[in-house]
Amino acid sequence: MPAARNIAFMASDTPLAQEAKARLDARYGTHRPEDADVIVALGGDGFMLATLHGTQDLPAPVYGMNRGTVGFLMNTYGEDGLIDRLEAAEEAVINPLHMKATGVDGKVTEALAINEVSLLRAGPQAAKLRIHVDGKQRLDELVCDGALVSTPAGSTAYNYSAHGPILPIGADVLAVTAVAAFRPRRWRGALLPKGAIVRFEVVEPEKRPVMADADSRSVKAVADVVIRSEPSVEHRILFDPGHGLEERLLREQFQ
Structure with a gap:
C-alpha cells in the first residue's frame, strides 16, 4: 500500500487492547x-468485523493486530517497524452480504454481513425452511437447527463449524450450509454463483420461531430472509506478506 503517514488506532474494550492502543498512539x-x-484495529475477529462495518465508507484500508482470542483476520501483534509492515502489506478486497429480513410482524430489517448471514431456530422445535434461489424454489422443506449463507472470507468461521466447505478467497461463489439438518438427512448444502439471490421462507414461523443474524446483528421472529452479495461495498483488509487470506484459507484445510 502507499506510504502510511497517518495511522488511526482503534481498539476493543479489553484492557490488553486498550493498553496496546495507548502505547501505539504515543509512538x-x-x-x-x-x-x-x-x-489499525486492535482486538480479535469480532472487533475486526465491527471496525470494517464502522469504517466501510472511509477510503482507508484496515490492518488488524491480534489482541483478542482467535484472530483469523488479524496479523501478529508487534509494535516495532509497524510503518514498514503496513507499507509492505498485501491487500484483500471482499464484498459483504446484504440481508433483508421480514419479521412475522411485517417489519423489514436490512443489514450487511462480512462473514455470513445465518438463520437459527429460536424455540424448542426444529426450524422448517424453504429455500429459493433466484426466484425458483430449490428445497421444499429443510428441517434443521438453522442454515446460513457464507462468503469465502467467512467460510472458515461458523460455516466451517457447521461442516460447510472452505472457499478460496477469489472464488465467485457463496456457500449455503445447513446447521444440524434433520431432513433431508443427507443434504450437504450447495455452492451458488456469487450473484445468486437466496431466499429462506420460514414455514410455521409462529410455531417454530426463527431468528436471523448478520455479523451479530440479530433479528427475532423472522418469516422471510433474502440474502445476496453486495458488490457496491468493498472492504479492504491488509495482511503481512505471505499471510494473506488466500494463504490462511489454504492452511486451514491442511491442518
Missing part, C-alpha cells in the same frame, strides 16, 4: 479514522 501519533491513510 506513532493519534489520528482520526477520517484523516488516516490506514486504520
Whole structure:
C-alpha cells in the first residue's frame, strides 16, 4: 500500500487492547479514522468485523493486530517497524452480504454481513425452511437447527463449524450450509454463483420461531430472509506478506 503517514488506532474494550492502543498512539501519533491513510484495529475477529462495518465508507484500508482470542483476520501483534509492515502489506478486497429480513410482524430489517448471514431456530422445535434461489424454489422443506449463507472470507468461521466447505478467497461463489439438518438427512448444502439471490421462507414461523443474524446483528421472529452479495461495498483488509487470506484459507484445510 502507499506510504502510511497517518495511522488511526482503534481498539476493543479489553484492557490488553486498550493498553496496546495507548502505547501505539504515543509512538506513532493519534489520528482520526477520517484523516488516516490506514486504520489499525486492535482486538480479535469480532472487533475486526465491527471496525470494517464502522469504517466501510472511509477510503482507508484496515490492518488488524491480534489482541483478542482467535484472530483469523488479524496479523501478529508487534509494535516495532509497524510503518514498514503496513507499507509492505498485501491487500484483500471482499464484498459483504446484504440481508433483508421480514419479521412475522411485517417489519423489514436490512443489514450487511462480512462473514455470513445465518438463520437459527429460536424455540424448542426444529426450524422448517424453504429455500429459493433466484426466484425458483430449490428445497421444499429443510428441517434443521438453522442454515446460513457464507462468503469465502467467512467460510472458515461458523460455516466451517457447521461442516460447510472452505472457499478460496477469489472464488465467485457463496456457500449455503445447513446447521444440524434433520431432513433431508443427507443434504450437504450447495455452492451458488456469487450473484445468486437466496431466499429462506420460514414455514410455521409462529410455531417454530426463527431468528436471523448478520455479523451479530440479530433479528427475532423472522418469516422471510433474502440474502445476496453486495458488490457496491468493498472492504479492504491488509495482511503481512505471505499471510494473506488466500494463504490462511489454504492452511486451514491442511491442518
